[in-house]
Amino acid sequence: MQSISLNTPLHIGAVRAANRIALNSGHPAFRADARGVPNGEGPAFAPASLVLASSATVNLTGYARSGMPGLYDPTQQKAWQALIQRVHQQGCLLALPLTHAGRVSHRSLQPNGVAPIAPTAGQAASFTSIENSQGHILRTLCSEARTMLLAEIADLPNDFRRAAAMALEAGADLVEIDAAQGYLLHQFLSAESNQRQDMYGGSVENRVRLVLEVMDAVLQVCPAARLGLALSPVGVFRGLESIDMSDAILQLAAAAQARGLAYLRLVEPEWRYGHQVPDALRTGLRKVFGGALLASGSYDQDKAGDLLARELLDMAAFHCSQMPQTLTTQVLQVA
Numbered sequence: 001m002q003s004i005s006l007n008t009p010l011h012i013g014a015v016r017a018a019n020r021i022a023l024n025s026g027h028p029a030f031r032a033d034a035r036g037v038p039n040g041e042g043p044a045f046a047p048a049s050l051v052l053a054s055s056a057t058v059n060l061t062g063y064a065r066s067g068m069p070g071l072y073d074p075t076q077q078k079a080w081q082a083l084i085q086r087v088h089q090q091g092c093l094l095a096l097p098l099t100h101a102g103r104v105s106h107r108s109l110q111p112n113g114v115a116p117i118a119p120t121a122g123q124a125a126s127f128t129s130i131e132n133s134q135g136h137i138l139r140t141l142c143s144e145a146r147t148m149l150l151a152e153i154a155d156l157p158n159d160f161r162r163a164a165a166m167a168l169e170a171g172a173d174l175v176e177i178d179a180a181q182g183y184l185l186h187q188f189l190s191a192e193s194n195q196r197q198d199m200y201g202g203s204v205e206n207r208v209r210l211v212l213e214v215m216d217a218v219l220q221v222c223p224a225a226r227l228g229l230a231l232s233p234v235g236v237f238r239g240l241e242s243i244d245m246s247d248a249i250l251q252l253a254a255a256a257q258a259r260g261l262a263y264l265r266l267v268e269p270e271w272r273y274g275h276q277v278p279d280a281l282r283t284g285l286r287k288v289f290g291g292a293l294l295a296s297g298s299y300d301q302d303k304a305g306d307l308l309a310r311e312l313l314d315m316a317a318f319h320c321s322q323m324p325q326t327l328t329t330q331v332l333q334v335a
Contacts, residue, residue: 012292037075051095062159066109067137081171097178117152175222180237186242208252225262
């Protein structure tokens with residue numbers, strides 16, 4: 001019998017977290033200015049031992065909203081370095097997710113006001129936030145996106161690789177490839193948003209291809225023991241519903257295992273009564289992936305404790321309002 005609780009330390013690849021509590025992304029500390037430079041002050045993160053930063057775009061076309069951070073130029077990297085130092089001063093680790101918004105964007109966020117890119121042309125059934133000429137934030141529908149050219153797809157892994165190198169240089173403890181949350185890599189995984197007829201569309205093998213290419217590119221600069229992968233198996237994220245994703249998720253988990261990745265993160269719906277990840281999928285992931293299994297979404301202490309006790313989870317990410325303040329002293333008995 002193994003005894004674990006939210007207080008139990010956890011090895012995540014090359015790093016050791018003091019407990020099983022993470023702070024979910026979206027914290028105000030990671031809000032950025034109009035240039036994608038994070039400008040948060042980094043308030044108290046306790047009792048979390050791992051801070052999940054907000055996803056940062058890997059290039060100029062990848063912004064999902066005004067205030068989204070980026071990581072592709074030296075000014076952004078310097079700001080990340082200062083923020084990561086503040087996180088470390090509080091005794092926390094930081095994981096920095098890297099992403100591209102794809103169709104979840106607006107022309108006003110794009111260079112020269114061009115259309116956002118997507119696996120297949122179309123408009124995300126989602127709103128985004130943009131800044132008007134007076135500096136006020138407005139909510140508006142995402143713009144119609146255009147189909148990515150093969151040359152643009154070929155460039156994307158290089159952008160992720162560069163951003164990963166910059167993240168590690170800035171002091172990030174872990175780097176994460178964000179293939180979740182309705183963003184571009186998630187769009188490629190979904191048969192709903194990916195209707196391409198080439199090597200990146202159609203079969204599951206084709207739809208996971210770009211994520212694998214990004215993974216392999218990032219591994220050229222980032223040790224596998226410091227790399228994670230975020231996936232959204234169920235739920236609706238920015239207008240994209242994860243339907244019949246189990247095959248793709250398990251295939252990517254097996255690929256992550258073969259490459260020695262440190263962790264997988266299941267990004268689940270934020271609302272309490274949203275779709276739930278089936279236990280069968282969590283069990284299937286355990287069978288094919290030996291690294292740490294993290295999850296974020298609508299987690300409270302009871303939900304996290306139950307999954308920890310059943311060995312279906314290694315660490316839960318909480319929002320500030322749901323962060324356990326007084327951890328239960330009861331030890332969870334795990335067979």
